[in-house]
Amino acid sequence: MKKKKIILSLIAIILFFSLLFILNSVFNSHQTRILRLCGIYVVLALSLNLINGFTGQFSLGTAGFMAIGAYTSAILTMPPAQKASAYYLEPIVPWLADIEMSFLPALIIAGLISALIGFIVAAPVLRLRDDYLAIATLGFSEIIRVVITNLQNITNGSLGLKGLPNYTNVWWSWGVAVVCIIFMALLINSSYGRALKAIREDEIAAEAMGINLFRNKLFAFTVSSFMAGVGGALLGHLMGTIDPLMFRFTLTYNILLIVVVGGIGSITGSVISGVIVTVAMEALRIVDGNIDLGFMVIKGIPGMRMVIFSILLMVIILFFRRGIMGTNEFSWKWILESKLFKKRKEVA
Amino acid sequence: MEIKEFLQHLVNGISLGSLYALLAIGYTLVYGILRLINFAHGDIFMISTYAGFYLMSSAILPWWIAFLLAIILTCILGILVEKAAYRPLRDAPRISLLISSIGMSYLIENLAIVFFGGRPKTFPIPAIFDRIITIGSVKIPTLSFIIPVITIIILAILLHIVHNTKTGMAMRAVSTDYEAARLMAIDVNKIITFTFAVGSTLAAVGGIMWGMKYPSLIPLMGVMPGIKCFIAAVVGGIGNIRGAVLGGFILGLGEIMLVAFMPALSGYRDAFAFILLIFILLAKPTGLMGKNLAEKV
Numbered sequence: 001m002k003k004k005k006i007i008l009s010l011i012a013i014i015l016f017f018s019l020l021f022i023l024n025s026v027f028n029s030h031q032t033r034i035l036r037l038c039g040i041y042v043v044l045a046l047s048l049n050l051i052n053g054f055t056g057q058f059s060l061g062t063a064g065f066m067a068i069g070a071y072t073s074a075i076l077t078m079p080p081a082q083k084a085s086a087y088y089l090e091p092i093v094p095w096l097a098d099i100e101m102s103f104l105p106a107l108i109i110a111g112l113i114s115a116l117i118g119f120i121v122a123a124p125v126l127r128l129r130d131d132y133l134a135i136a137t138l139g140f141s142e143i144i145r146v147v148i149t150n151l152q153n154i155t156n157g158s159l160g161l162k163g164l165p166n167y168t169n170v171w172w173s174w175g176v177a178v179v180c181i182i183f184m185a186l187l188i189n190s191s192y193g194r195a196l197k198a199i200r201e202d203e204i205a206a207e208a209m210g211i212n213l214f215r216n217k218l219f220a221f222t223v224s225s226f227m228a229g230v231g232g233a234l235l236g237h238l239m240g241t242i243d244p245l246m247f248r249f250t251l252t253y254n255i256l257l258i259v260v261v262g263g264i265g266s267i268t269g270s271v272i273s274g275v276i277v278t279v280a281m282e283a284l285r286i287v288d289g290n291i292d293l294g295f296m297v298i299k300g301i302p303g304m305r306m307v308i309f310s311i312l313l314m315v316i317i318l319f320f321r322r323g324i325m326g327t328n329e330f331s332w333k334w335i336l337e338s339k340l341f342k343k344r345k346e347v348a
Numbered sequence: 349m350e351i352k353e354f355l356q357h358l359v360n361g362i363s364l365g366s367l368y369a370l371l372a373i374g375y376t377l378v379y380g381i382l383r384l385i386n387f388a389h390g391d392i393f394m395i396s397t398y399a400g401f402y403l404m405s406s407a408i409l410p411w412w413i414a415f416l417l418a419i420i421l422t423c424i425l426g427i428l429v430e431k432a433a434y435r436p437l438r439d440a441p442r443i444s445l446l447i448s449s450i451g452m453s454y455l456i457e458n459l460a461i462v463f464f465g466g467r468p469k470t471f472p473i474p475a476i477f478d479r480i481i482t483i484g485s486v487k488i489p490t491l492s493f494i495i496p497v498i499t500i501i502i503l504a505i506l507l508h509i510v511h512n513t514k515t516g517m518a519m520r521a522v523s524t525d526y527e528a529a530r531l532m533a534i535d536v537n538k539i540i541t542f543t544f545a546v547g548s549t550l551a552a553v554g555g556i557m558w559g560m561k562y563p564s565l566i567p568l569m570g571v572m573p574g575i576k577c578f579i580a581a582v583v584g585g586i587g588n589i590r591g592a593v594l595g596g597f598i599l600g601l602g603e604i605m606l607v608a609f610m611p612a613l614s615g616y617r618d619a620f621a622f623i624l625l626i627f628i629l630l631a632k633p634t635g636l637m638g639k640n641l642a643e644k645v
Contacts, residue, residue, distance in 0.1 A: 058443055124630055131385045131446055132629060135578060139622030142575075150615040249571075253454050260447060303462040310455035316438050317448045 005332045013178060026172045032170060033238070034282045036236030039173030040234045042274035043180050045258040046267065053265035053327075054188060057126065057219040058134045059105035060114050064141030065114045065225045066232025067247035072159045073110035073233035074242055075154070078099050081095055084162060090152045090336055103167040105235050107176075114229020115222045117144070122221040126214065138249055149244045160243025168238040176234060177271075180227060185266050185329075187223075200265070257313045262323050267324030284308060303307075355486050357608040359599075363492045363561065365600025366499035370554030370590035371577035372584070373506065374547030380523035380587035381543050383442065387449040388429050390574015391456035392548050396422035397471065397565055398464055404472045406451030419552040426548025427541055428603070429456075446577035453571075460567035468566050471559035495557050502553060503593060506546070510589065515542060523587060577623040583628045585638025594636060599624065 024032055044062060051059045078086070080098050091097075099267030125136045148155045155161075187193045195216050198206035207213050236242045258277045284305045316323060371393055378386045379493045403414035433452040437445050478489045510516035521529040522539050530536050558573070578590065580599045584591025599621055607614045628635065 026572040033594055052443075056634065058446060058536075099547055104607055125628055128633075130442060131383075132633075134387060134446060135575070135582075136622075136626060136629065138575065139579070142639040143622050146619045248455070250457075253450060256447065256450065264443075283599045293447070301462055303458060303466075307455065307462055310451060310458050314448065314455060316435065317444055317451055318433070322446055 002097050006333050016178070017174075020170055021176055034279060036168055036170055036173040036238055037282075038275045038278045039170070040231055041179040041255070041278045042210040042260060042271050043227055043231040043234065043261065045270040045274045046180050046184050046257045047224045047231060048252075048255050049259050049262075049265065049267070049270045050184065050187075050196075050227070051224040052259060053263075053270075054193065054200060055196045055217060057217055057221070058130055059137040059221065059224070059226075060134050060249065060256070061118075061121070061137035061141040062228045062255050063247045063249055063251040064144035065118055065228035066235065066251065067141075067144055067242075067244070068114045069110040069229030069232035070236035070242045070247070071148060071155050071161070072108040072113045072229070073103075074108060074164050074236050076106040077103060077165050077167070077237075078161065078163075082163060086159075086163070087156050089157065089159065092156075096154065100182070103165075103172070103237070104106040105322070107230055110233040111226040111230040113148070114232070115226035118225025118228075119218065119222045121225075122218050126217045126221060138252075141247075141249060141252065145244050145247055148247075155244075158244055159245075160241060162241045164237050164240050164242065166237060166240055168234045173234055173238070176230060181267060181271060188267065192219065193325050217306055218301065254309075257309065260313060260316055260323055263325035263327060264323065265327040266323070266329060268328070268330040269323055272324055281305065281309065281342070352484075352486050353608075356358070356488065357604055361601035361604035363600075364599070364604055365556050366496045366595035367558050367561070367596075368573070368577050368580050368600045369593040369596030370499055370502065370550045370557075371581040372596045373503075373589055374551050375578045376581040376584070376586055376589060376592040377519075377543050379549070379581065381519070381526075381540055382434065382445070384434065384445050384449060385578055386547075387446075387453040387574070388433070388456055389547065389551060390570035390572075390577070391453050391460070392422060392426050392429065393551040393555045393574065394460065394565075394567065394570030395456065396443040396548075396552035397559040397569070398460065399552075400559055401469055401471050401565055404474075411476070415556050418556060419549055422552035422555070423545050423549045426544045426551070430541060430544040435540075440500075443522040445520055448466060455572075456570070457567055464565075465566055466567065471563035471565055473560045473563065477485050477560055491557070491560055498553065498557065499593075502550065503589075506550070506589065515539070518531045519543060539634050542592065572618060575600045576618075579621045579625040582635055583624060585635030586606075588635070588637050591635055591637035 020035075023035060023169060026034060042067070047065075048059075048062050051057050075083075075092075075096055076099055079100055083092050083097060121137075121140050123131060125140065128136055149158050151157070188197075195206070195211045196208065198211055199216055203213060232247075239246075258273050259270060261277055262271070262273030287304045287308065288302050361556070371389070374389050374392075375386060378384060378389070396418055399418035400415060403409060403418050405409065406414075409417070429452055431464055433448045434445060477491050477494060481488050481490055481493070508516075510519060518534045518539050519542070521532065521534055522536055526536065529539075539612065555570075577596065578598060580595035581592045582595070583598060584595030602624065603617055603620055606620055607617055632638075
């Protein structure tokens with residue numbers, strides 16, 4: 001059975017990448033951009049879900065860690081000549097001026113630095129619970145943004161960085177997403193994952209069973225920061241431009257929306273809703289512009305899209321609290337034992 | 349620094365602190381009863397400023413009627429937010445309630461962007477508040493006196509309500525023990541509605557005075573003061589009205605003095621509150637005036 005599952009998963013991954021290949025060649029540039037965005041949001045949603053959904057620690061710091069990742073990777077990959085012209089208010093510090101590396105090491109370093117900051121932040125913050133934790137992580141994410149705005153000679157301050165190399169193609173974005181999905185699936189079904197879920201269900205009981213609360217929370221928070229950093233770096237190289245205002249807490253709210261829609265505590269849910277919400281957000285752009293119905297033109301209202309999204313978030317949290325998947329996961333067992341296959345066996 | 353300059357900063361800090369205090373009380377009241385960070389509180393504050401702006405710029409109403417109407421509208425909004433977003437989740441896990449409040453805040457902000465537009469608007473200040481008093485060589489706007497005075501008056505009324513009336517007693521009962529209060533035949537929902545009404549009214553008073561002191565209005569203006577004032581409430585001891593006021597003043601004075609004494613750090617002004625929060629939570633998690641609660645195991 002286990003071998004069968006692995007083979008099925010491998011086939012699914014190969015099929016998925018073939019599908020991506022087809023989509024990538026069929027879609028126009030705007031559509032592939034959305035496709036790339038989907039992969040990034042899946043990574044980010046998984047990052048937030050790991051700490052909020054699986055460990056039960058309500059953190060709102062994602063945007064801050066994304067900012068660290070995006071800036072690290074941007075500074076590491078930009079050509080020195082471009083840096084010299086971008087930092088016109090104050091020149092970049094000498095030890096960063098001549099660095100230029102390829103995307104993969106930059107991405108990994110971005111994740112590591114983000115994880116390191118996450119580790120440092122987590123030590124004091126994880127002593128808090130629930131809403132205190134939420135406000136403290138939100139606070140740290142804002143502090144990170146304030147620091148980035150003020151470190152003129154490292155981050156170029158509020159001017160932001162423009163003309164980032166456009167590395168995030170479909171393969172990078174979905175490649176990272178698939179690695180993250182596999183990693184999360186393995187993690188959640190390992191003893192570490194079970195410890196995290198035990199903490200979510202009942203901290204005191206978990207502690208009584210010999211689970212080190214602090215160490216496990218720290219582990220989840222650090223891994224989550226790593227993923228957020230990588231996601232932020234991917235986003236930066238997709239957008240081509242980053243500035244501190246991009247990483248406001250509203251970005252965290254968007255990712256929270258994805259997690260809530262998918263189901264808090266479900267990998268499958270995060271993946272499905274990461275794709276659905278991203279596509280829907282793009283599709284709803286028509287609401288912001290004028291809609292031509294042929295016989296009449298409905299005047300678009302800029303910003304209406306976000307109103308619809310916040311209403312969606314409210315409706316889901318008020319009436320469908322479980323989201324798409326609840327805490328259920330996709331599994332081969334579920335597919336193989338579903339009615340469809342059983343019937344076929346009976347016929348045979 | 350000259351004494352004159354210092355006095356100016358002091359007055360400035362006190363009036364900012366008063367505004368923070370008014371907003372922090374709303375957080376502390378709601379947290380005391382529902383154990384919820386009402387993320388939408390900062391946005392209710394923002395709406396009050398815009399309501400004041402639109403009613404004032406219609407120029408039909410005298411300023412005091414316009415302000416009164418703005419306060420009443422905001423109060424109604426606060427009650428509606430509670431009814432729509434928090435009441436259906438009374439028995440839900442706290443995380444759902446928290447997400448609901450984030451969603452509500454996001455919704456109000458986005459609606460504000462659609463209806464009020466993203467461009468900053470200038471709050472029209474009634475001539476009566478727009479004067480400058482000169483004491484010796486120190487020039488102080490009248491507003492800097494009016495704000496603390498109004499805050500103190502409102503605080504006195506609020507403390508009277510909470511400590512000397514039946515409704516106030518019921519509020520304290522609900523915040524001490526929700527279930528027991530219900531068993532004592534207190535209509536908990538009514539008390540919660542009343543709490544939101546009081547909190548929103550204070551936010552509206554604060555919002556209008558904020559509009560006169562810092563007259564540039566944008567739809568996201570409520571977010572930062574909102575988060576900072578929750579921090580002020582935590583610093584003072586959440587659930588404690590006097591604590592919220594103390595926290596508000598510490599934060600207001602601290603911010604102004606940070607910028608005054610260390611101009612190099614003025615870019616980090618917004619980070620001050622969060623650093624204060626983290627120190628307080630590590631050193632005295634119950635806040636300066638909070639009661640020590642033993643953690644149940």
